[in-house]
Amino acid sequence: MRRALHAEWTKLRTTPGTGLLLLTVVAATVGIGVLASAVTDCRAGGCTVDLxxxxxxxxxxxxxxVAVLAVQVIGAEYSTGMIHLSLTAVPRRLTVLAAKALVLTAVVTTAAAAGVAGSLLAADRLLPLAVTDAAVLRAAAGSVLYLVLVGLLALGVTTAVRNPGAAAGLVLGLLYLFPLIGLATTDPDFRRHLDQIGPMAAGLAVQATTGLDSVAVSPWRGLAVLGAWAAAALLAGGLLIRLRDA
Amino acid sequence: MRAALHAEWTKLRTVRGWVVALAVAAVAVVGLGLLAGGQGSCGRNGPQSECVLPVGPGGQEVTDSFTFVHRSLTGDGSITVRLNGLTGVLPRKPGPGGPADSTGPQVAEGDPGDGEPGLAPWAKGGLIVKDGTRPGSTYAAIMLTGAHGVRMQHDYVHDRAGPPVPATTARWLRLTRAGQTITGQESPDGTAWTTVGTVRLPGLPATAQVGAFATSPQYTWVAGGGRGVGGVTGGPSQATATFDSLGLQGTAPDPAWMRTLVGGGAPGQPEEVGAGFRVAGSGDIAPAVAGISGIGTTISQTLIGTFAGLILVVVVATMTMTAEYRRGMIRTTVAAVPRRGRVLLAKAVVLGGTAFGLGVPAAAVVIFVGQRMLRDRGVYVHPASTATEVRLVVGTGLLLAGAAVLALALGTVLRRGFTAVVAGIVVVVLPYLLAMSVLPAEPAQWLLRVTPAAAFALQQSAVSHPQVDHFPIPVNGYFPLSPWAGLAVLAGWTALTLGLAVLSLRRRDV
Structure with a gap:
């Protein structure tokens, strides 16, 4: 396992684009966060929103x-044929997948923590938000975990699908489609159910700090829903990589 | 070129995964459109529960509810009154302890109750001549408004501005009927009259109801919150108009004045009109709009499956190019058709055509069948004109086709499948999602103006009216650009990327 980890770390570290993607994770998270905080004006009428x-x-x-990075971690191996080499070097295929998952978790955690911390620091200046509040810290820690789980979900899906393009489409579809259907539906019960099972809506419930008695799913349980999605994807990927020819 | 087209068509048609994905795209557009509607209560609770809005003389849906102090007038005549300003009540303003972050607008039902004093900008009080007291009947009115001065309006959609005086001023108003022509006049002192407008009401019968009215539309507070819909609360407002010196000239068959809540269902009560009187009303006389202060849903929302279709089409379109690079097929392709621009053009035509050809029938099924299914399930759907429906159907096809060609071009420039797929989804789908869910109105409108997602304007079916205060923002179904301008933005991005793709395909080794 240590060797597999070392191999995966070396691959990820030396792939051109990894560093850029991780920087993009931080920049995208902080950038959109700062933008949203900056346009939120709390002076008139007070803030009725969850800051x-x-x-x-x-x-x-x-x-x-994060999804792009995770897809690339294994998808690029399939598109270049590198996967044959990887599986020859480490014939226990689940070890390869586990090593990839661990390395991915490590780098995504780092980038996500930086992005979330940056967003909160900006919010501390721009919004009347008590950053050290327990609920806010839970939202922040939960957001980091959320990004890690999205990465693992994408890794599992890509392992199962093998085609990086199709995998990227599938993962982004899974994430963004549920909330879009929710936007269109007029039925509050149906929308609630969508918010309870959709990986993005349920997972982001971990960011809720106000109105906790009216949310569709409680913060940690929502993150667990995303965890279940990620686990199912990794399980499917693990089974298929074991059973299939590479 | 024909050979190139034929070759590309054969490549597309013979890859089983792509054909399946495209079929799934069409099925997703239809399936999500038919499933995601949900349930409504219209027509579910007995014969009185149908949701029907009154229909105006022009055939459009209207809101028609106001307090009317009226009397019948046969033939020609005129009515004059002095309006001593408007006062009103607005729904309570949300405070910091108010409703917390919510996923929908909070619009209370009923009357404003213990609201705070204030006037809605389109609160109205003045004189009106109307074909009976049935909601939706033809009318002409001259009025003072909350923030838009003196106006002359008729038949719900027509609006003409008079002097922009504040709502607190005293103003003389007069309506004169001569045949089917109604003239509205206003005066600061009752002697020097200015004509605001002269309109023809072809449907006005010989005996019409004339009198004073007041009404005030739903009012919405936009709190200082950031989220698209969460920071908005509102409710009904009320306006009170104080009148005196009411004078009616002409033949009035019934001797008494009546007070009727038009659109309220109850019969009118006789009213003693003395030297001065007040009329307080809530509602509106205006075209109906969808959105926060409106009801029901629009047919655009049945097209939500477009996103699923879009993602699949983007994936397939990207892969028609990136798979060639991956497998080395591109060498054979450019050997067979050495003019590389032509290869790309043929691919674009085949993909765009396929996406259009699958989007149009799918959207047609959703629009025509889905609308009926929603109504059957008791959801109120705003009817749209046939022209709008056709535009939505064709527009969905064009949207898919444009996104497909854009994705193909991205795939050619980037050469790596997943990067291109993600780029395609991020530039087309993500702006829409962010605009509809988290972003406040201004950045949302900006995004839907400059990104390829602008083309979703093709799917707008809500109609905007300047004389109705509502929020023509993306979450309510109003796009910042007109449908064809939105398409032009997508086409521009597509053309630009395709140009880059042709350049890079020509310059690069394969």
Whole structure:
């Protein structure tokens, strides 16, 4: 396992674009977050919105970049044929997948933490938000976990689908389609159900700090829903990589 | 060129995964459109529960509810009154302890109750001549408004501005009927009259109801919040008009004045009109609009499946190019058709045509069948004109086609499937999603003006009217650009990217 980890780390580290993608995660998260915080004006009439959520809006764009990174981690191997070499070197295929997942978790955690911290620092200046509040800290930590889980979901899906383009489409579709259907539906119950099962809506419930008695799904349970999606994707990917020819 | 087209068509048609994905795209557009509607209560609770808005003389849906102190007038005549300003009540303003972050607008039902004093900008009080008290009947009115001065309006959609005086001033108003022609005049002192407008009401019968009225539309506070819809609360408002010196000239068959709540359902009560009287009303006399202060849904929302279709089409379109690079097929392709620009053009025509050809029938099914299914389930759907429906259907096809060609061009420039797919989705779908869910109105409108997502304006079915205060913002179904301008933005991006793609395909080794 240590060797597999070392191999995956070397691959990720030396792939051109990894560093740029990680910087993009941070920039997208902080950029959109600062923008959202800056346009939120709390002087007139007070703020009726969840400020923690507003300041962490950037996660919604950052997750797309995290998905790209995660798709690339294994998808690029399939498109270049590198996967044959990887599996020859480490014949226990699940070890390869686990090593990839661990390395991915490590880098995404770092980038996500930087992005979320940047968003909160900006919000601290721009909004009347108590950053050290327990609920806000939970929203921040949850957002980091959210991005990590999105990465793992994308890794699992790509392992199962093997084609990076199709995988990227599938992951972004999974993330963005549920809220879009929710926007269109007129039925509040149906929308609530969508918010409870959609990976993005349920996962982002972890950012809620106000109106907790009216949310469709409680913060940690919502993150667990995304966790279940990620676990299912990794399981499917793990089974398929074991059973299929590479 | 024919050979190139034929080759590209054969490539597209013979890859099973792509054909399946495109079929799924069409099925998704239809399926999500038919499923995502939900349930409504219209027509569910007995014969009285149908949601029907009154229909105006022009055939459009209207809001027609106001307090009317009226008397019948046969033949020609005129009515004059002095209006001593408007006062009103607005719904309570949300405070910091008010409703917390919510996913929808909070519009209270009923009367404003313990609201705060203030006037809605389109609160109205004045004189009106109307074909009976049935909501939706033809009318002409001269009025003082909350913030838009003196206006002469008729038949719901027509609006003419008079002097922009504040709502607190005393103003003399007069309506004169001569045949089917109604003249509205106003005066600061009752002697020097200025004509605001002369209109023809072809449907006005010999005996019409004339009198004083007051009404005030739904009012919406936009709180200082950031989120698209969460920071908005509102409710009904009320306006009170104080009148005196009411004078009616002409043949009035019934001797008494009546007070009727038009659109309220209850029969009118006799009213003693003395030297001065007040009329307080809530409602509006205006075209109906969808959105926060309106009801129901629009047919555009049945097209939500376009997103699923769009993502699939973007993936397939990208892969028609990136798969060639991945497999080395591109060498064979450019060997067969050495003019590389032509290869790309043929691909664009085949993909655009396919996407259009699958989008149009799918959207047609959703629009025509989905609308009926929603109504059957008790959801109120604003009817749209046939021209609008056709534009929505064709527009959905064009949107898919444009996105497909854009994705193809991105795939050619970037050469890597997943980067191109993500880029395609991020530039087309993400701006729409952000505009509709988290962003405040201004950045949302900006995004929908400059990004390829502007083309979603093709799917707008809501109609905007300047004389109705509502929020023509993306979450309410109003796009910042007109449909064809939105398409032009997408076409511009597509042309630009395609040009880049041709350049890079020509210059690069394969």
């Amino acid at each position: 923690a959520k507003v300041s962490l809006t950037g996660v919604q764009l950052g997750q797309a970049v």
